[in-house]
Amino acid sequence: MADHHLALIRHGAYHQRAGAPSALQPYPLTNEGAQQARDCGTEIAQLLEGSAFRLDSVVHSSCQLRAWQTARIASDVLLERGFEITEIHQSPALSERSVGSAANLTLEEIEAVLAEDPRFDTPPPGWKSDSDYRLPLQGAESMTMAGTRVAGYLRHIVETASTNGHAPLLTLIFGHGASFRHAARNLGVLRRSDIPKLSMYHARPLRLCYNQDGSWAHSGGHWKQRRGGEIATD
Template identity: 50%
Template structure:
């Protein structure tokens, strides 16, 4: 098996509803988010030059508007620098954790719905950041389930000796990195991701994964996880 390389990005800042677990919100990037995406392209170009790597022709993003916009801006800036990217492909595999039928409800409304349903126990106090907790609602995932989905995507879509771009969401990428052996269980809670800054990883010929470049953001104690 040949080596494959992957650059993954959390989307840029966007018009996020307050009090709503952000998973599948449909809103666009802010002006700051657009700037972050263009700056992310410059950071990736420097990483490519440092490691002597070139980009794969197909890039991927989740179907959320903020991720697609981030990828579109990244690709436009990279093309302007002479990088040959021919296609941006959207995929549900890169989505953030699904809350199923509770999508885009506020935290208070979700907890109210569970309290009103005699089939369900109250969720744990820290349910939003609990890696293993899955809302008992149709279509919902745990963070670990979302991470496994993203990890499978990364394992599947790579081009030998090229860097494939993937634009998605912070929590699902962090949990994917745990599944790939790049982050410990404790690291998942300790780290976050900067908006639209690349992390470069390598899938080695022996099947293992290695981190090459890009810094994790240290999460402030007791801060809420962001997608």
């Protein structure tokens, strides 16, 4: 049985509301983001044309518009290059960390909501980048919880895929940087201490390999190294 590779692809640049956690924002790609998605399709096509990978015809995406658009544009490039894609399967399991009922509020607005509610404590400094902090609001998750959710989805893909044959299967997964990084930690590919040092490039495939012994490994592409003082937007 051949190994199974998953290409984790963060969405392209999009019209993110300034000062608000990325989370479940509903906005589309910018022109730059659309070009990043086209370049992503070209990069994947070149990888497939120069290797023994067999492309999974089902592409997976979160339900956020920016991820679906990135998947759609990249898939159109692949179709033009002669590769078969039969479906873009959307799943909320691939979404970014949810801030629940605070969705699309700015950090300042969220903190004001909590300050005005006598049931809640003031969130700690830097709470947005704290992997284990969950807003005390309905529907909210920590980034660790989001990573566990995404990792479960990735495990389900490899457990249910048909990988018969000698060519390794490549499945495309379009989603979000923070939940992908925390999923990689859950799968044993990253350490907790790696999380704050790393990000993901927009629309650049980063491959994980599910090995025959049940382990996971980083098999291609590059994590983005955060610069000192860089503000996370994912």
